[in-house]
Amino acid sequence: MASLAVKVVRLALKAVAAVSAEAAGRLAFRIFCLTPSRKPNSAKEAALLKAAAPTMERSRKVTLSFAGGWFVAHHFARRQSAEGPRILLAHGWGSRSAYLATLIDGLLAAGAEVVALDWPGHGASPGRSLTMPQAVRAIDAAWRHFDGFDVGIGHSFGGAALACAAGAVVCDVPARVTGKLVLIGAPSEMTWLFKGFGKMMALAPATQTAFEGMVKRLSGRRVEDFDAARILGMLRKPVLVIHAEDDKEVSAGHARRYGAAGPNVELSWANGFGHRRIVSAEPVIDRIKAFLGEAEKTTHLRRIA
Template identity: 70%
Template sequence: MASFAIKVIRHALKGVAALSPEAAGSLAFNLFSVTPGRKPKNAKEKAALAAAEPVIAKARPVTLSYAGGWVLARQFAAPHGAANAKRILLVHGWGSRSDYLAAMIDGLVKGGAEVVTLDWPGHGGSPGRTLTMPAAVRAIDAAWRHFGNFDVCVGHSFGGASLACAAGGIVCDVRSHVAKKLVLIGAPSEMTWLFKGFGKVLRLAPKTQAAFEGVVERLSGRRLEEFDAARIIGVLAVPTLIIHAEDDKEVAADHARRYAAAGQNVEIHWANGLGHRRIVSAAPVIARINAFIHAEDQKAAA
C-alpha cells in the first residue's frame, strides 16, 4: 500500500499535469533526483562508518570541480615499492559513500594499487541534495582531468552504470574516458527501467512520463534509452568483469545477464548470497577483482 506521502505527491502531480504535463514531468524529475539523507540509519551503519575510519584516514582528500558543483575525492597511495602499481577509480552506489567501500579500498591497495574514490554529489563529503547521471559523468570527468588516466574503473550499482556511461561519452559535452579494464558490481545495465518504475509508483500519465524522461535529454543531449550501459560495454570491447548476486533485491540479476550477453569482452562472476550491499565488502569478491586487475602481471611473473 502506498504511503501517505506518495498519495499526496500523486495527487499534486496530477493537478499540475492537468495544466502542464511538461511542468509535472520536471517536478517528477526533481523528486527522482533527490538523494537520501547522509546520517547512518541504524547501529549497523554507524558501526560500518566507525570501522572505516582507520582506512579513510590514510587518504589525501582532493576537491574536484565540475560544471554544476564540486565533489570530494580521496587518493589512497599504492604500497611503497609496489611494482607496476595500477591506478584505480572506485565509485559507490546511490545512497552510499566512499566510507562504505573501506574493505575494498584496503584490499585493492594491499593488492598493489593506487585507489581514488569519489563521493557523488549529494553523498558523503560532497555537497548538494540531488544527483543525476549527467552530474556523475561530469564528476568522473573531473577525476580524469585531475589525476590523469586510470588503468581500471570499479563501480558499485549506480556507480558502475555511471562509469560505463562515462566511458561511452554519453553526455554530449563531456569527452569519453575509457580505462583499460572495467569492474561493475551489482550495476544496472540501463536506466529506462528506473524511470518506468518511478513513473509507475507515481502513476504518471503518458504525457507526464514522456516529459519526465525528456528532462534527461535537456540535461545531457542524449535520450534516456541511450543510457544503455550494456550496449556501451559491448561497443567498447574493453575487458569487463561483472560481479552480481542472483539474490540481489535492488538490481535484478537479469541486468548482469544482459551485460554478459553484450560481448566476448565481458566475464561474469556470481557472488550469490551477498545481496546488493554486502557484496562490496566480501573478501572473495575483493580477491576476484584483484585477480582480474593484475592478471597480466601474474602471467608475466609465472
C-alpha cells in the same frame, strides 16, 4: 501498498499535471534525483562508518569541480614500491566511499592506487541531488585531475556511471575509457528506473514524456542512450561483472544483459551477498584482486616492451 509519502507526491504531481504536463515532468525529475540523508539508517551502518574511519584517514581529500557543482575525491596513494594500477572507485546511490573501506583495503594491499569518489549529494560532497549526467561529468573531472585511470570499479549506480562515461553519452564530455572495468551489482540501463518511477508515481503519458525529456535537456541524449550493457559490448574492453542472484535492488537480469553484451564481458556470480554486502565480501574482493593481477601483468609487459 503505496506509502503515505508516495500517495502525497502522486497527488501533487497530478495537480501540477492538470495545469502543465511539462511542469509536472520537471517536478517529477527533481524528486527522482533527490539523494537520501547521509545519516546512517541503522546502528549497523553507524558501526560500518566507525570501522571505516582508519582507512578513510589514510586518504587525501581532493575537491574537484565540474559544470554545475563540485565534489570530493579520496586519494589513496600506492604503498611504497608498489606498481599496481590506478583505480577509479565509485560507490552506489545513497552510499559513500567509506562504505567501500574493506574493498579499498584489499585494493591497496594489491598495490593499487585508489581514487574513491563521493558523488554530489553523498558522503563529504555537497548537495541533495544527483543525476547521471552529473556523475559522468564528475568522472571526467577526476580523469583530468589524476591524468586517467587504468581500472574502473563501480558498485550499483557507480558501475553504470563508469560505463556511461566510457560511452561518451553526455554529448559535451569525451569518452573516459579505462583499460578494464569491474561492475558490482550494477544496473545495465537507465530506462527501467525511469519507467519504474513513472509507474510508482502514476504519471500520465504526457508527464512521463516530459520527465524522461529532462535527460536530453541535461545531456543531449535520450534516456535510452544510457544503456551501459550496449556501451560495454561496443567498446570491447575487458569487463568483469559481479552480481548476486539474490540482489533485491538490482535484479540479476541486469547482470545477464551485461553477460550477453559481448565476449569481452565476464559474468561472475556472488550469490548470498545481496546488493550491499557484496562490496565487502572476501570472495568478491579476491576475485577483483585476481582481475587486477591480470591487469598488472599486462602493464608490466607493456613497460618492458
